Amino acid sequence: MKFKAYQNVADSIASLYTIPIPLIDIANDEDIKVIYDDYGMDTFDGMTWYEPSQRRFFIHINTERGNNADNTKGRFTLAHELGHYFIDHHRHALETGKMQPHIHYYNPFGKNDEWIIEREADYFAANLLMPKDEFMKDVKGEEFSGQMIQSVASKYNVSFSACAIRYMNMNLVPIMLVYAVDGKIKWQMRSDDFPFYLLRYGKTKVPEGTVMGDYFYKGDSSCGKQSEVVFAGDCFHTYREEQNGLEFFEYCIPFGKHAFSVFWEK
Numbered sequence: 001m002k003f004k005a006y007q008n009v010a011d012s013i014a015s016l017y018t019i020p021i022p023l024i025d026i027a028n029d030e031d032i033k034v035i036y037d038d039y040g041m042d043t044f045d046g047m048t049w050y051e052p053s054q055r056r057f058f059i060h061i062n063t064e065r066g067n068n069a070d071n072t073k074g075r076f077t078l079a080h081e082l083g084h085y086f087i088d089h090h091r092h093a094l095e096t097g098k099m100q101p102h103i104h105y106y107n108p109f110g111k112n113d114e115w116i117i118e119r120e121a122d123y124f125a126a127n128l129l130m131p132k133d134e135f136m137k138d139v140k141g142e143e144f145s146g147q148m149i150q151s152v153a154s155k156y157n158v159s160f161s162a163c164a165i166r167y168m169n170m171n172l173v174p175i176m177l178v179y180a181v182d183g184k185i186k187w188q189m190r191s192d193d194f195p196f197y198l199l200r201y202g203k204t205k206v207p208e209g210t211v212m213g214d215y216f217y218k219g220d221s222s223c224g225k226q227s228e229v230v231f232a233g234d235c236f237h238t239y240r241e242e243q244n245g246l247e248f249f250e251y252c253i254p255f256g257k258h259a260f261s262v263f264w265e266k
């Protein structure tokens, strides 16, 4: 698939730098001007545009939406915008005005025309921030846990969720990732080999018998940030009665109205 080419581009750039990948240095080395400013809440996380009169690329990063030079959200946003510069057909489209300086929100299941372009830039970003060979060395053969993901995420200065998605795409231990806001599922992803497709109530509400459920319905975060045993029947849409007692681990990170959980088989 074509995405492989973006991995190679990201790998070759990453190989010139050290971990955690210094994105600002990469931008400077390419003579890209990166501007951090408050562009309002309902606008964009990052925006890349080409200024023909200066023959130069500019990347605007929106601090109002929580993006900073050193935090994990801001780093992923900048890596994504660099994807629009380093991926040939994105850069060409920006230079010729075929692609408008566009707006990036993180929504892995968006349906607009720019969806593919955005997924390409996200894929590039993950590969740039967490180069495949190095990442594989860190995780292969390691027992899976939330703590393991957290420690690898710290090394690369990426978010827990970005690191967990990267891990999921390596096809090692099968995992399911769930992100919910106010008790509603925003998105869910799974390894191809994960034994269940859906949560207990599909993509609607968070199941009560999960650590996430305790957080949203009881305000109880005491089981957060640790591996908790949960049962398949409480968490997933199972296919047979006898699967209900299967034990899984859930590692949940609650924050404000949000919670992010990883599930894997015990």
Ligand SMILES: [Zn+2]
Pocket: 080, 081, 084, 102, 103, 104, 117, 118, 121
């Ligand atoms: Zn974008």
